[in-house]
Structures are given as structure tokens and as C-alpha cells.
Amino acid sequence: MQILYSSTRGAESGVPASKAVLNGLAADGGLYIPEAFPKLGCSLDDLAKMNYRDVAYEVMSLFLTDYTEEELRYCIDHAYDSKFDVPEIAPLKDADGAYFLELFHGKTIAFKDMALSILPYLMTTAARKNNIKNKICILTATSGDTGKAAMAGFADVPGTEIIVFFPKDGVSPVQERQMRTQKGENTHVVAIRGNFDDAQTGVKKIFGNKELAAEMDAKGVQFSSANSINIGRLVPQAAYYVYAYATLVRNGVIKAGDEINVTVPTGNFGNILAAYYAKQIGLPINKLICASNENKVLFDFFQTGAYDKNRPFILTSSPSMDILVSSNLERLIYLISGKDAAKTAGLMKNLSEGGRYEIDEDMKKQLADFYGAFADENEVSATIDRIYKSDKYVLDPHTAVAACVYDKYREETKDTLPTVIASTASPYKFARSVLHAIDADKFDSMTDLEQFDALHEVSGVDVPQAIEEIKSAPIRHNTVANVDEMENVVKEMLGL
Numbered sequence: 383m384q385i386l387y388s389s390t391r392g393a394e395s396g397v398p399a400s401k402a403v404l405n406g407l408a409a410d411g412g413l414y415i416p417e418a419f420p421k422l423g424c425s426l427d428d429l430a431k432m433n434y435r436d437v438a439y440e441v442m443s444l445f446l447t448d449y450t451e452e453e454l455r456y457c458i459d460h461a462y463d464s465k466f467d468v469p470e471i472a473p474l475k476d477a478d479g480a481y482f483l484e485l486f487h488g489k490t491i492a493f494k495d496m497a498l499s500i501l502p503y504l505m506t507t508a509a510r511k512n513n514i515k516n517k518i519c520i521l522t523a524t525s526g527d528t529g530k531a532a533m534a535g536f537a538d539v540p541g542t543e544i545i546v547f548f549p550k551d552g553v554s555p556v557q558e559r560q561m562r563t564q565k566g567e568n569t570h571v572v573a574i575r576g577n578f579d580d581a582q583t584g585v586k587k588i589f590g591n592k593e594l595a596a597e598m599d600a601k602g603v604q605f606s607s608a609n610s611i612n613i614g615r616l617v618p619q620a621a622y623y624v625y626a627y628a629t630l631v632r633n634g635v636i637k638a639g640d641e642i643n644v645t646v647p648t649g650n651f652g653n654i655l656a657a658y659y660a661k662q663i664g665l666p667i668n669k670l671i672c673a674s675n676e677n678k679v680l681f682d683f684f685q686t687g688a689y690d691k692n693r694p695f696i697l698t699s700s701p702s703m704d705i706l707v708s709s710n711l712e713r714l715i716y717l718i719s720g721k722d723a724a725k726t727a728g729l730m731k732n733l734s735e736g737g738r739y740e741i742d743e744d745m746k747k748q749l750a751d752f753y754g755a756f757a758d759e760n761e762v763s764a765t766i767d768r769i770y771k772s773d774k775y776v777l778d779p780h781t782a783v784a785a786c787v788y789d790k791y792r793e794e795t796k797d798t799l800p801t802v803i804a805s806t807a808s809p810y811k812f813a814r815s816v817l818h819a820i821d822a823d824k825f826d827s828m829t830d831l832e833q834f835d836a837l838h839e840v841s842g843v844d845v846p847q848a849i850e851e852i853k854s855a856p857i858r859h860n861t862v863a864n865v866d867e868m869e870n871v872v873k874e875m876l877g878l
């Protein structure tokens with residue numbers, strides 16, 4: 383079955399996967415969505431016998447139908463290799479009555495590596511297939527993890543340039559250092575005086591600027607995106623939910639066909655949407671549990687049907703979820719509107735103009751697959767401490783948001799189905815917050831370097847290569863800009 387893509391706002395349809403990957407965002411500002419959902423081609427029992435790469439192939443080949451088997455296998459084999467520090471790529475750890483799907487064993491120790499190790503391969507393959515001679519410039523707004531993971535993937539990839547915008551003072555010290563020490567002649571990093579939403583809106587604006595696109599095209603450059611608005615991010619992410627399920631079958635926790643729940647610490651709604659896609663292709667998922675931090679705009683949305691970003695932007699210990707405009711929700715809105723592009727475009731217009739929209743009762747009814755809750759900062763700390771004490775298992779603050787929310791779900795619903803929690807970052811990436819939660823008196827006064835050693839002692843987990851690297855790497859990127867200067871910065875960096 384061939385899968386083609388349409389824009390959620392209606393101006394484009396019949397777009398092959400490789401073109402959707404190249405474009406990133408549709409020209410009308412909408413997001414590409416598959417026109418129909420394929421179904422898993424092999425049985426869950428067969429998937430249980432496969433390794434990560436083969437599962438990834440089974441899932442990705444359903445969506446990326448204009449890539450040949452040879453092309454797709456090449457992308458997958460080069461992405462999911464020894465860059466990951468465990469052979470399983472995404473191991474499942476049993477703790478606190480749940481199954482933590484560790485998605486942080488890649489180069490930058492956050493789950494963004496799962497998709498961003500493969501996106502450069504998908505994109506350069508797509509460029510070749512479509513006879514694109516232009517240089518591809520990846521523009522990315524990051525809440526902390528995407529930027530580094532995207533640069534790690536695209537650094538020195540011929541025919542590409544990458545520019546990353548991160549919120550100055552809005553990321554963790556490790557995240558900032560990881561980005562500012564990034565190597566690669568084609569990498570650029572800009573700290574924005576604003577928050578993540580400002581950076582993301584700025585990037586979308588640059589994408590939407592037709593004059594700039596024409597000017598760039600004349601100079602042989604075109605933009606694409608490495609954010610989760612790119613379908614090339616979502617499809618590889620759907621694969622690990624299938625792999626997690628297959629692992630539970632292999633380990634005898636469930637039988638093929640049994641239902642599970644999935645809990646996802648959510649910001650831009652990309653990771654949980656990938657789980658929803660996994661459900662659409664036939665993975666037996668009961669509830670998709672959407673976990674928010676104190677920026678609980680999604681929790682309120684699931685409660686009331688009103689999405690309202692008019693509220694204070696709170697800086698939390700889970701900065702990669704400090705987001706008030708969850709871009710990928712647009713893809714869900716489109717589906718629950720009955721694929722009504724005009725309605726979706728109208729709601730998104732309300733969001734960009736008034737910061738708010740409200741869905742009707744029919745649409746609300748279709749949110750039954752989801753359960754939303756949030757964890758405040760005290761609950762996040764308490765969860766890290768509790769699971770460390772009970773299981774000797776150390777969670778990063780993002781994963782702790784999910785674990786706390788899952789706890790609330792269990793309490794409220796008494797649902798005992800096996801539940802996979804997406805574990806989205808290594809605790810090393812947020813060592814200071816994690817150790818503060820475990821024993822503030824003992825650890826707060828330590829330097830960053832001392833904390834890495836302390837975390838090693840506390841968790842028994844080896845210091846990851848990504849941390850070793852930033853200890854000594856020189857700072858290479860110092861640019862700071864205001865939000866209204868973003869376009870000029872891009873032009874300067876591209877020599878336009």
C-alpha cells in the first residue's frame with residue numbers, strides 16, 4: 383500500500399514521503415500527515431523475534447513507501463549501530479511496577495537521538511531521489527535536546543548546513559554546553575533572548591517567508607526542519623513503541639495481542655503522537671497517558687477541550703517539556719476533526735492570533751484514547767527520590783514527570799495493564815536536579831564535575847561518553863540574538 387501525505391491545512395495532498403521529509407513543513411504552514419494509516423504487515427509474535435533494526439524496518443517501510451528496501455535498510459543500518467551504547471538500542475527496564483523504555487542510549491543521551499540519528503540519512507536519500515541539487519539548511523528550534531541531537535546527526539554531512547536556536551537561560555547546563563561545544567563546519571548555534579515558543583515561532587516564520595525562500599533558491603539553498611513537525615522524526619519514533627511491545631512479548635510479560643498502556647513525558651506532542659501512530663497501525667495500546675510538567679496546557683486541553691497558551695511560561699527542572707505551543711497536537715486535531723483541513727486551519731489561526739482555540743463535543747469524544755495529568759516540581763523531586771530508594775533506579779526529571787503521572791493514573795483508574803513509560807533522558811543530562819532530589823544537603827554544593835562522579839556512585843550507571851566529551855571540549859559557539867533578529871542571523875550564517 384502506497385502512503386501519500388497531505389497538509390493538515392489542506393493546500394497540499396498526494397505528497398510522497400521523501401518529499402514530505404525534505405520539505406519538513408507544508409507550504410501552507412500545516413504539518414504533513416499520512417492520508418491513510420497502513421497496518422503492520424507481520425504478526426506481533428514475529429516482531430518479538432526481531433532485533434531493533436528489523437522492527438524499525440517493518441514499521442518505517444509502512445510509512446516511507448517511496449524509499450526502496452535497499453535505501454531504507456541503508457538508513458536504518460547506519461543510524462542504529464555502535465553509536466548506541468547498548469546492543470538492544472532501546473532496552474526495557476522493570477522498576478516501580480512499570481517498564482521504562484530507555485531511549486537515551488544514543489550519542490546525546492536523550493530520546494531525540496532515536497529519530498535524529500536516522501533523519502540525516504532519510505533526508506540525504508530523499509534529496510538524491512528527488513534530484514535536489516540545492517544545499518539543505520536545517521533550521522531547528524530546541525528546548526534543549528533536539529538541537530544537540532540534530533547537530534550530532536548532521537555535523538559535516540555533505541550538502542547540509544544546520545542552524546539551531548535555543549532559549550538562552552532556558553536549558554540545563556549540560557544541554558547548553560553540549561550545544562556550544564558542537565563540532566562540524568556546517569553547524570551553527572544561536573542563543574535566543576526568549577523562550578522555546580519564541581524560538582519555534584521564529585523558525586516557523588522563516589519557513590513561511592516566500593521571498594526569503596526564493597532568494598535562497600537563487601543561491602542554491604533550501605530549508606528543512608529537524609523538529610518533530612518533520613514526518614521523518616515521527617515515523618522512526620513509532621518504531622520503538624512496537625519494539626517495546628515486542629520485548630514484552632519476548633520476555634513473557636504479555637502474550638501477542640494483549641493490551642498495554644504507554645506513558646509519555648510530553649512537550650511538543652511528538653513522542654506521544656508517535657505512540658498514537660503505533661496504535662493506528664495495529665499495536666494493542668489501551669491508554670496513551672500524556673504527562674505534563676507545570677506547563678500543563680495539554681492537561682487542561684484534555685480536561686476542557688480548550689487549548690489556551692495565555693498563561694505564564696514556567697521554567698522547570700524538565701526544560702525539554704517547557705513548551706506552551708505543542709506543534710504536533712495539530713496532527714491529532716486534524717484526525718479528530720474527521721480530517722477537516724479547513725476546520726484545523728481555522729483552529730490554528732485562532733491559536734496564532736489569540737493564543738487559544740476550543741474543540742467541539744464531537745472532537746472531544748475522540749480523545750478517549752488519551753489520559754492527561756501533570757506533575758509539579760515537588761512531585762517530580764519526590765518521584766526521583768522514591769524510585770531511587772525503592773528500586774535503586776535513577777530517573778531524569780522528564781521521565782520522573784511521566785512516572786509520577788502514571789502513579790496518579792494507577793491510583794485513579796485502578797488499571798493494572800502492563801505499562802511502558804518512555805524514559806527520555808539519561809539522569810546525567812540533568813545531574814544537578816536529580817542529585818538535589820535525592821539528597822540536596824549532600825550534593826548541592828558540589829561542582830558539575832564532582833556531581834557526575836557522585837551520580838555514578840549513586841546510580842551504579844557508568845558516566846556516558848557524551849558527558850566525558852563535554853568535560854574538556856572547547857566552546858565553539860557564542861552567538862546571542864533577539865527573536866526579531868533570527869532571520870538576519872540565518873542570512874548572515876548562510877552568507878546571503
Ligand SMILES: *Cc1c(COP(=O)(O)O)cnc(C)c1O
Nearest residue numbers: 527649650651652653702780806
Ligand atoms: C523533547 C523531550 C521531551 C518531550 O518530547 P515531545 O516529543 O516534544 O513531546 C521529553 N523529554 C525529553 C528529555 C526531551 O528531550
